[in-house]
Amino acid sequence: xxxxxxxxxxxxxxxxxxxxxxxxxxxxxxxxxxxxxxxxxxxxxxxxxxxxxxxxxxxxxxxxxxxxxxxxxxxxxxxxxxxxxxxxxxxxxxxxxxxxxxxxxxxxxxxxxxxxxxxxxxxxxxxxxxxxxxxxxxxxxxxxxxxxxxxxxxxxxxxxxxxxxxxxxxxxxxxxxxxxxxxxxxxxxxxxxxxxxxxxxxxxxxxxxxx
Numbered sequence: 214x215x216x217x218x219x220x221x222x223x224x225x226x227x228x229x230x231x232x233x234x235x236x237x238x239x240x241x242x243x244x245x246x247x248x249x250x251x252x253x254x255x256x257x258x259x260x261x262x263x264x265x266x267x268x269x270x271x272x273x274x275x276x277x278x279x280x281x282x283x284x285x286x287x288x289x290x291x292x293x294x295x296x297x298x299x300x301x302x303x304x305x306x307x308x309x310x311x312x313x314x315x316x317x318x319x320x321x322x323x324x325x326x327x328x329x330x331x332x333x334x335x336x337x338x339x340x341x342x343x344x345x346x347x348x349x350x351x352x353x354x355x356x357x358x359x360x361x362x363x364x365x366x367x368x369x370x371x372x373x374x375x376x377x378x379x380x381x382x383x384x385x386x387x388x389x390x391x392x393x394x395x396x397x398x399x400x401x402x403x404x405x406x407x408x409x410x411x412x413x414x415x416x417x418x419x420x421x422x423x424x
Contacts, residue, residue: 216414229421232414237305239327240295244308247318248275251301274300280317281358281366283344283404287334289313293327293342296411303373303415307331307342320358320371322408333404341408347387348401352379357410359389360403367406369397374416376409 215236221227234241256268277299291309294316299306307321309331319331325342333344339351350356355376358367369391370377380388380396387401 216417225421227421228419230417230419232412232418234298237412238296238298240297240308243275243277243297244316244318247278247308247316249278251276272300276301277306277318279306280319281368282364283317283319283333283406284364286311286315286317288332288336290330290332291317293325293329293331295327296321296325302371303412304371304410305373305412320367320406321411322357322406323374323411323413324408325411339407342406344404344406346402346404347379347389347399348382350379350405350407352382354379354407355409356389356405356407359399359405361399363400363402363404365403367404371410373410373412374414377405379405 215233216230217233218230219226251274253271255270256263256265258264289311291311294308294310297306297308305321306318307325308316309319310316322342331342335346335349337343337345339345339354356379357370357376359369359377360366361368375392377392378390380390382401385401386398389397389399391397
């Protein structure tokens with residue numbers, strides 16, 4: 214994804230930059246059936262009393278329901294329909310549609326394009342976007358959306374551009390190398406998705422200045 218720079222019409226614009234979404238996204242409105250309303254606390258507690266001052270309302274945003282597990286569709290091929298923006302996280306989403314017609318959102322790895330096919334389950338090949346148990350993934354492969362407990366859904370490595378690696382495997386345990394360099398031991402039955410997460414330039418965007 215490219216980064217756009219504007220003419221220096223103000224001190225904020227001079228140092229600021231934004232992402233060029235037109236070059237990365239293929240769909241600009243969310244799938245209605247996969248969204249729910251989201252309300253902000255705005256600094257208020259459960260009585261409605263402001264306990265943290267100066268918290269504004271912000272932009273309205275819909276929460277996209279993301280399938281972090283992908284257990285229920287093992288062995289069912291899904292075709293990538295579109296790559297979409299998500300205001301609730303830094304990484305983009307991929308809208309996929311299974312052969313039975315059901316649609317779902319998944320975190321979009323780098324290189325996943327509309328028209329490509331993804332799979333989940335222990336019998337799936339270790340290809341980009343496939344969700345496989347760690348026991349079936351070759352060591353050294355790039356992974357993301359890693360479960361901490363079998364069946365829990367992905368909890369680790371979910372930020373834009375982040376990537377983990379599968380280290381050694383011994384018995385029912387596997388060693389996962391996280392982006393921070395930490396080596397964490399999880400069960401081999403835990404699932405992970407193949408590939409590095411997309412939107413790599415997100416970390417290079419500058420808001421300009423504090424004001």
